Amino acid sequence: TRSTRPQRLLKAVQKHATRGDPQSVISAIDHFCRHSEWAMNIGDEKGSILDSVVSEVNPEKVLELGTYCGYSTVRIARLLPPGARLITLEFNADYAAIARQVIIWAGLEDKVQLVEGASEDWIPRMKEHFGIETFDFVFLDHWKDRYLPDTKLMEDCGLLRKGTVLLADNVICPGVPDYLAYVRNSLSYKSCYFKSHLEYTKAEDGLEKSVFLG
Numbered sequence: 317t318r319s320t321r322p323q324r325l326l327k328a329v330q331k332h333a334t335r336g337d338p339q340s341v342i343s344a345i346d347h348f349c350r351h352s353e354w355a356m357n358i359g360d361e362k363g364s365i366l367d368s369v370v371s372e373v374n375p376e377k378v379l380e381l382g383t384y385c386g387y388s389t390v391r392i393a394r395l396l397p398p399g400a401r402l403i404t405l406e407f408n409a410d411y412a413a414i415a416r417q418v419i420i421w422a423g424l425e426d427k428v429q430l431v432e433g434a435s436e437d438w439i440p441r442m443k444e445h446f447g448i449e450t451f452d453f454v455f456l457d458h459w460k461d462r463y464l465p466d467t468k469l470m471e472d473c474g475l476l477r478k479g480t481v482l483l484a485d486n487v488i489c490p491g492v493p494d495y496l497a498y499v500r501n502s503l504s505y506k507s508c509y510f511k512s513h514l515e516y517t518k519a520e521d522g523l524e525k526s527v528f529l530g
């Protein structure tokens with residue numbers, strides 16, 4: 317049977333990227349998505365904004381919701397200081413298998429824990445299962461109707477602390493209106509919008525950075 321797009325994306329990484337070199341993995345995926353097949357990675361333009369926010373926060377504990385093929389996982393993990401950890405949640409087993417290989421090709425497997433399962437099942441188990449007190453940085457890039465419920469779930473589970481930074485992809489396209497209204501109107505968040513473009517296109521999209529105020 318015909319291969320899947322994530323399988324072809326992984327092949328492009330293994331063909332064009334250098335093992336252990338995260339930047340070459342990022343470039344290989346961006347080249348594949350620009351010149352062969354579009355895929356819903358955050359991409360290079362919004363990816364640079366992600367890089368700058370991660371570098372500013374310099375987090376020890378990171379949570380990513382929605383691994384997909386691991387592109388943003390690699391972007392984030394490559395910037396983490398020694399000893400820092402990224403937990404990424406992915407409930408599609410096929411995508412998780414591809415992402416594991418992408419993360420290994422980048423040489424970042426020691427910094428990343430890819431957990432197969434649904435965010436709503438795993439967020440309540442972060443403390444007892446992973447020994448996580450609170451997260452310093454959370455990247456939201458999973459199903460858009462899960463951003464708001466999962467944010468409220470993280471609040472309720474005590475996983476956010478004063479100063480935790482949430483960064484959300486696709487707040488314009490496909491859009492997350494309920495999440496945006498919440499973080500922009502809630503007294504518990506200080507929110508700001510980074511205008512950009514939908515990955516590999518000219519359409520507007522952007523990232524919303526929201527600092528939890530406790």
Ligand SMILES: O=C(NC/C=C/[C@H]1O[C@@H](n2cnc3cncnc32)[C@H](O)[C@@H]1O)c1cc([N+](=O)[O-])cc(O)c1O
Pocket residue numbers: 356357358381382383384385405406407408411433434435436457458459460462485486489490514515
């Ligand atoms: O739909 C988009 N993203 C959804 C991403 C979904 C990814 O997160 C996983 N997931 C979902 N809920 C989950 C809950 N728990 C764990 N994994 C989960 C899915 O298995 C998938 O791997 C999207 C769409 C466009 N677009 O232009 O159309 C552009 C983008 O940048 C996008 O991110």
Ligand SMILES: [Mg+2]
Pocket residue numbers: 356357358457485486
């Ligand atoms: Mg996205």
